[in-house]
Amino acid sequence: MITLTSLKHEFILELKMACREPSFVLPTLLFPIMFYIFFGILFSDLGGGGQSSTYLMVSYGVFGIMSPALFGFGASVASERDKGWLALKQITPMPPLQYILAKLLNALIFAAVIVVMLFTIGAVFGGVLLSTGQWVALAALLLFGTLPFCALGLAVGFWVKGNSAVAILNLIFLPSAFLSGLAIPVFMFPSWLQSLANLLPPFHLSQLGLKIVEMDIGQPLITHVAALSISLIIFSALAITGYKRSLGA
Amino acid sequence: MQSAINIDGLCFGYTSKNAHQLILNQLSLSFEPGQLTCLLGANGAGKTTLINLLLGRLTSQQGSIGYFEQQLDIKDVRQRIGAMLQDSSAPERATPFELLTLFSSYYPNPVELSKLIKQLGLTPILNQQFGRLSGGQKQLVLLALALCANPDILFLDEPSVGMDVATRRILWQVIEQYKQLGKTIILTTHYLEEADALADRIVVLHQGKITADGTPAQLKSQFAQKTIRAKSHLTQQQITALAQVISLTTCGGYIEVVTGNAAATLKHWLTLEPALEDISITNADLEQAFLQITSTDTTKPLAQGDAA
Numbered sequence: 001m002i003t004l005t006s007l008k009h010e011f012i013l014e015l016k017m018a019c020r021e022p023s024f025v026l027p028t029l030l031f032p033i034m035f036y037i038f039f040g041i042l043f044s045d046l047g048g049g050g051q052s053s054t055y056l057m058v059s060y061g062v063f064g065i066m067s068p069a070l071f072g073f074g075a076s077v078a079s080e081r082d083k084g085w086l087a088l089k090q091i092t093p094m095p096p097l098q099y100i101l102a103k104l105l106n107a108l109i110f111a112a113v114i115v116v117m118l119f120t121i122g123a124v125f126g127g128v129l130l131s132t133g134q135w136v137a138l139a140a141l142l143l144f145g146t147l148p149f150c151a152l153g154l155a156v157g158f159w160v161k162g163n164s165a166v167a168i169l170n171l172i173f174l175p176s177a178f179l180s181g182l183a184i185p186v187f188m189f190p191s192w193l194q195s196l197a198n199l200l201p202p203f204h205l206s207q208l209g210l211k212i213v214e215m216d217i218g219q220p221l222i223t224h225v226a227a228l229s230i231s232l233i234i235f236s237a238l239a240i241t242g243y244k245r246s247l248g249a
Numbered sequence: 250m251q252s253a254i255n256i257d258g259l260c261f262g263y264t265s266k267n268a269h270q271l272i273l274n275q276l277s278l279s280f281e282p283g284q285l286t287c288l289l290g291a292n293g294a295g296k297t298t299l300i301n302l303l304l305g306r307l308t309s310q311q312g313s314i315g316y317f318e319q320q321l322d323i324k325d326v327r328q329r330i331g332a333m334l335q336d337s338s339a340p341e342r343a344t345p346f347e348l349l350t351l352f353s354s355y356y357p358n359p360v361e362l363s364k365l366i367k368q369l370g371l372t373p374i375l376n377q378q379f380g381r382l383s384g385g386q387k388q389l390v391l392l393a394l395a396l397c398a399n400p401d402i403l404f405l406d407e408p409s410v411g412m413d414v415a416t417r418r419i420l421w422q423v424i425e426q427y428k429q430l431g432k433t434i435i436l437t438t439h440y441l442e443e444a445d446a447l448a449d450r451i452v453v454l455h456q457g458k459i460t461a462d463g464t465p466a467q468l469k470s471q472f473a474q475k476t477i478r479a480k481s482h483l484t485q486q487q488i489t490a491l492a493q494v495i496s497l498t499t500c501g502g503y504i505e506v507v508t509g510n511a512a513a514t515l516k517h518w519l520t521l522e523p524a525l526e527d528i529s530i531t532n533a534d535l536e537q538a539f540l541q542i543t544s545t546d547t548t549k550p551l552a553q554g555d556a557a
Contacts, residue, residue: 006351009350010354017340017342017343083339083340084337088337090306091327091334092327093324
């Protein structure tokens with residue numbers, strides 16, 4: 001049974017451990033902010049009514065929330081499994097769901113910090129003008145949007161050994177971010193590359209975000225929601241089979 | 250008294266493409282409260298597999314494990330067990346205090362942390378990161394985590410690996426205290442002096458079967474056979490046929506004979522070979538007894554003993 005006190009301890013310890021790990025905190029928090037300041041603010045056409053700063057705020061928002069989800073889950077689960085820490089937890093009465101919830105809350109906290117920083121920079125320095133509804137919807141979308149990536153991180157964490165997990169996650173993270181049009185907008189892609197982007201979850205999440213600011217490429221809402229739901233289901237199933245496999249290892 | 254754990258006809262094996270490797274073969278065994286049972290066996294004898302089965306980390310293919318009152322579910326059992334696992338460690342960035350607070354929150358009736366911390370002498374390292382502790386300190390923290398549950402059954406799988414003399418003394422003291430509280434302790438170790446000093450009972454596993462079970466004293470007397478070493482011109486058949494010979498190995502130009510009664514064997518031998526040279530007789534200690542049980546199959550007198 002999950003008790004609130006125990007979940008609180010689990011979550012706070014996760015958060016403390018993450019904050020003490022500079023190789024996690026620095027790239028996770030700084031990269032999206034840095035990229036956005038460079039490409040969205042300094043090099044953008046401020047005269048264009050904040051067009052590109054708005055577009056890129058959504059893109060780097062997706063880029064930003066992917067990192068704590070993938071690395072917070074994947075790298076930490078893989079290393080805890082390798083160290084035998086997971087094995088020690090598995091023989092306590094603590095339900096596995098508590099372990100996962102604590103890591104999920106942790107990824108959400110980091111995602112929220114990134115979203116708030118990006119939005120602040122966008123609004124103050126980038127001339128991004130949105131209605132309150134749009135701001136709220138965008139923030140909620142980005143937080144909910146961490147879920148498929150958390151599941152993917154978890155799956156990698158349970159299937160890949162500690163040291164290789166970070167490498168595998170980088171191989172997933174950066175190419176899928178670029179191919180989804182997070183750095184260069186997807187409408188500038190050749191058409192074959194655009195159809196490839198349709199297979200990638202970050203593309204669908206960013207299109208949903210762009211839909212809120214009316215800058216998407218015009219695919220129906222349901223396509224994106226379905227694609228993200230399907231990827232969430234597939235990654236969760238992979239994570240669950242990976243977890244079961246870890247029990248006997 | 251009610252046994253803490255009852256194992257009946259337990260079988261476990263791994264099936265690969267073309268072979269089925271049996272790790273545990275029809276194992277039946279029970280563990281009693283207030284007793285420390287030491288599982289001994291060479292690597293691959295099935296000790297860790299047995300512990301993983303008892304902890305519910307593996308599922309047996311045959312046989313049953315009953316805890317306390319029969320049929321207690323493993324989920325309920327988990328509230329009453331604590332374990333130090335082989336090759337287990339804690340996250341580097343957490344402090345012992347944080348780890349202990351977290352683990353205590355998992356159990357309905359945890360131990361009083363301040364007492365545990367004092368007992369194990371953890372106060373000076375309580376707020377240091379786990380990754381910065383020495384090997385022995387890490388083992389003590391892991392021991393403390395195993396004790397958080399205030400467990401009725403304590404599993405210690407190679408607990409003293411990496412411990413210095415001082416930390417091992419703390420481990421031994423804690424084990425003695427727990428025994429006196431009527432707890433069940435299951436220990437595996439590579440240090441035979443540790444087994445000798447702590448165990449009430451030693452169970453020797455060899456190829457998934459129990460080959461010896463008794464108090465350290467019984468085991469030593471049962472296997473306190475002597476080894477006669479000499480240069481001989483007799484054939485192996487002739488020597489094997491000598492009175493009381495249990496097994497025979499050749500070593501350099503020497504023949505080593507394990508015997509149940511050195512005097513009888515030697516008397517017989519000298520009648521056949523009066524010019525026997527370079528004779529020496531040695532006692533078996535626990536380590537030798539252990540090596541004999543696990544490296545030679547005592548039911549077959551002529552097995553080639555390779556004491557590795």
